Amino acid sequence: MLYPLTFQPIFKERVWGGRNLERLYQKSLPAGRPIGESWEITDRPEGVSLIANGPLAGKSLRWLMEHHRQDVLGTQAASIGPFPLLVKILDAQETLSVQVHPPAVVAAQLGGEPKTEMWYITDATPQAELFAGLKPGVTRADFEQRIKDGTVAEALHRLPVKVGDVMFLPSGRLHAIGAGNVLFEIQQNSDTTCRVFDWNRLGLDGKPRELHIAQSLASIDFNDFEPSLIASKYSRNETFKVRYIVDDPLFRVDACQVKRGQRFHLRSESAQVLGLLRGRLVIVHGETTLMLKPGDFCLLPACLGRVTLTAEVQTEFLHVQPA
Numbered sequence: 293m294l295y296p297l298t299f300q301p302i303f304k305e306r307v308w309g310g311r312n313l314e315r316l317y318q319k320s321l322p323a324g325r326p327i328g329e330s331w332e333i334t335d336r337p338e339g340v341s342l343i344a345n346g347p348l349a350g351k352s353l354r355w356l357m358e359h360h361r362q363d364v365l366g367t368q369a370a371s372i373g374p375f376p377l378l379v380k381i382l383d384a385q386e387t388l389s390v391q392v393h394p395p396a397v398v399a400a401q402l403g404g405e406p407k408t409e410m411w412y413i414t415d416a417t418p419q420a421e422l423f424a425g426l427k428p429g430v431t432r433a434d435f436e437q438r439i440k441d442g443t444v445a446e447a448l449h450r451l452p453v454k455v456g457d458v459m460f461l462p463s464g465r466l467h468a469i470g471a472g473n474v475l476f477e478i479q480q481n482s483d484t485t486c487r488v489f490d491w492n493r494l495g496l497d498g499k500p501r502e503l504h505i506a507q508s509l510a511s512i513d514f515n516d517f518e519p520s521l522i523a524s525k526y527s528r529n530e531t532f533k534v535r536y537i538v539d540d541p542l543f544r545v546d547a548c549q550v551k552r553g554q555r556f557h558l559r560s561e562s563a564q565v566l567g568l569l570r571g572r573l574v575i576v577h578g579e580t581t582l583m584l585k586p587g588d589f590c591l592l593p594a595c596l597g598r599v600t601l602t603a604e605v606q607t608e609f610l611h612v613q614p615a
Contacts, residue, residue, distance in 0.1 A: 294363050294593040295580040299341035299353065301381075304329035307496050310385030312474050316415055317381070317587025330381040332589040333565060335374035336483055346580060366594025367561045368614050373481075376614040377543060379565060379589055380477040381414075384469040389501065390423065390444055390489040393482065394511040395463040402507055404484030406463040409477055410538050410545055412610060413457045414569060417472030422459055423448040424467045425519040432514045439505060444489040449518045458522040458537055464513035476567055478612055480542050486511050532556060537610075546611045550603035558599045564592040564613055571607025576600045584609075 303313075303321060306328025313319040313330050321327045331339050333353065341353040348356075353375050362369040368376065393399075393407035411422070426435070430447045438444045448466065451459070453473065461467050466488070469475070487501065488508035495501040526533040526549055533549040547569070550556065558564060566573070568584040575582040575590060577599045584590055592599055 293347075294360060294595055295346055296575050296577055296582050296596070296599065297346070297348070297591045297593070298344045298582065298588065299333055299591070300344045302331040302334060302339045302341065303327045304331065304339075305496070307493070307501075308384055308386040308388050308471075310383050312383040312385070312415065313381060313587070316474060318585075319587065326385065328383055331378070332381060332567070333375070333377065333379040333591060335481060336378065338483065345582065360593070363595040364591075364593045365563050365614070368563065368594075376481050377565065377612065378479050378481045378483075379567065379612070380479070381587060382469065382473070382475050382477055384471060384473045384475075386493075387471045387491060388469045389487045389491070390448065390466065390468045391485050391487045392466050392508050392511045393461075393463045393484060394486060394507070395513075398511050399463070399484060402484075402510070405480075405482035407480050407482035407484060408463050408540065408542050409461045409479035410543075411459045411461070411469070412476045412478075412537075412545075412547070412569075413453050413455055413473060414476055415474035416454050416457075420453050420472035421470040422451045422453050422467070422473070423470060424451060424459055424461065425449045425465055425516040426514070428517045430514070430517075432509065432512075435512070435514070436509065439488065442492065445491070451521060453521070459519070460522060460538055460540075462540075464511060465516050465519065466512050476569075476610060478538075478543060478545055478610070488512075541615050543615050544613045548609055548611055550607045550609075552603060552606050555600065555602045558592065558601060558611075559597060560592070560594060560613065562594050562613055564611065566590045566592065567610040567612065569608040569610065571609075572604040573607050573609060574602045574604060576602075
């Protein structure tokens, strides 16, 4: 009974957000509010995706996990709990707080969840940058003193970025998204964040946002110096190019470029998520036909078998699978 599924995005107002999701992806944002995140596929208590297409429209991803887990996840269905990934688009008009997600052991001690994630830059101003890891030689004692002095920024590794750049962020990696970035975020299903520095900024309520100093210090990998952007390149195939991006115990992500008019097929024993970067992609399975445009995401349940796809124009998309 399942088919290729799309979901209603869930918009999150953020002090650092803007309106780029409307400009770039024609998202119907609530008027007059800074929207920093669009949760595209989510099975979280604070946001559960609702199916947007077909006979199951209005049913939730949580309902799917409860009633059709094996059909959706296939070989990954033995694990219990929510859908294993959280997929977002982020619009950082201002720089985000400096933060860290706790590794599994620390998360258990803190009563939270570990979170490993990946950023794919889809739009960037000429001055856009990311913050990831530490400058060489920064020790925990140095960092603690910088927290007191308000000079944390001087300890951070900065990387200028452009469209197509990718950063992998394992739990424990100190990080922040710089102003002027729009990105697709693929992450482990978690929402535990320890905020260590917020650029002395006020929140939407006009008050300084809460910091989590002790939790952050327990979570930061103080041996993580100057991590690099992912350096992989596209293959040379003229009609269907693949760029291998992340192959982690939690999820795998590849980017694909398809020549205009090219028809191809996908088949997998586990769930697949497609996120369109540019172009137009038509998906056909049984009686279901979908057309994805940039900023759209689709979940292909494992039970579908072979799915037919056609690039109407030169098309680029992310192909994501839970590991």
